[in-house]
Amino acid sequence: MVTIYDIAKRANVSPMTVSRVINKSPLIKESTRLKVEEVIRELDYVPNKQARSLTSKETRLVALVIPDISNPFFTNIARGAEDKALQLGYHLILGNTDENPDKESQYIGMLMSAGVDGVLLVPSGEASASHVKKLVKRSIPFVYVDRIIPQVPADSISGDNLQTTRQLVQHLIALGHRKIAFINGPSSLSNVQERDQAFRETLQLAGIEPNPAYMVETHFKQDNFDEIIAKLVSLQQGERPTAILAANNFIGVNTLRALRTLQIRVPEEMAVTCFDDPDIIPDYNPFLTVAKQPAYDMGFLGMQLLIERIQSGAPASTRKIVLPSELIVRSSTGKPQE
Incomplete structure (x- = not known):
């Protein structure tokens, strides 16, 4: 294995000079730097990252x-x-x-x-x-x-959690939906809190009082969507939500799967929209209306x-x-x- 001592010997400089070139020290003359770098290329030298970190205090x-x-x-x-x-x-x-x-x-x-x-x-x-x-x-x-x-x-x-939530809710309201359910993530997360705030405020600005029965909190990794959706659609016909907003793409896809199992037609009986685009799930794409985050x-x-x-x-x-x-x-x- 090539070492800095091999480089130093070939370039006729000290090992310290080689080390300074490797660590891009400004104390090295340009002619010396070029000579050492040429030898480094000739010998195909690869610096030892752990050794470099001892002097530069950076591991890259x-x-x-x-x-x-x-x-x-x-x-x-x-x-x-x-x-x-x-x-x-x-x-x-x-x-x-x-x-x-x-x-x-x-x-x-x-x-x-x-x-x-x-x-x-x-x-x-x-x-x-x-x-x-x-x-x-x-x-x-x-x-x-x-x-x-x-x-x-x-x-x-x-x-932009606030504006994105407003966009999705306003889209549903513009279509005529007033009974909108929201399946959100854990309330301990900052983005979940912002989306919950914007959801409630957007409904209220449209003269719609948020219904606690439509507000669902779940874990993003949880697999209980059949139960969640069954509970929402089991409400009396006049009380059942007509649209569901999902807080991320996995919740959106699992909502569609649960509605399919329950033979609830989308969008005729239940509109569904979500954050993020499930672009690797071909069965449901480009079916879902989404707010695609960058x-x-x-x-x-x-x-x-x-x-x-x-x-x-x-x-x-x-x-x-x-x-x-x-x-x-x-x-x-x-x-x-x-």
Whole structure:
């Protein structure tokens, strides 16, 4: 294996000079740098990352911790984050928590041990606060994606939960729906809270009082949608909702499956719309009306924010980027039956 001593001998310089060239020290003359770099290429030398980290205190490793790699929304975030990391000369470590705070804690501990330069994080819930505080204590930069932990401020990038929810509800109201159910995620999540707030406010502005019987909270990884939908459609005919808004693509697809099992026709008997596009599920796409969030851009720009923090630490104040969604109207929404 080629070492810096081999490089130094061939280039007729000291090993310290080779080390400084590798770590891009400004103290090296341009002619010396070019000579050493030429020898590095000739010998096909690959720097030892652990050795470099001892002198530069950088590993060029960054991490992305997401709650569900099987969800195409988070897969697209990962693609954007990886593309930006590689573009800026960093390598990405991916962690999948399954919305489990204990698993998330294990990942955070492992990443700190690995010496990552920074973490891009989709928190699993309020319990994430204790994990994130460990990053703060170790002075490891981190950026929130999609969700935040308000009590531990940091840079963040997310979709516009308030405006997107308004768009979806207004779309249903414009079609004539007044009995609209909302199947949302766990109330401990910041994006869920914003969507709940916007749902209620949009109905009230339209003169519709939110019905507690139509408001459902579920876990994103839970598999009880047959029960949830059966309960909604079992309401008396005059009280049954005519439309369902789902808080993410998996809830939307599982809602369609449950309605199919119950032989409820969509959209004739029940309109369905959701956040995010289930673009890898051909049976239901392009059937669902969706608000498509720019997941790739969230990962790409989130990684840019993170690496800016790693490299400069500035600015002192936290930055918040909110990206708009695209409403895509398909055949799962229509006018309610008379």
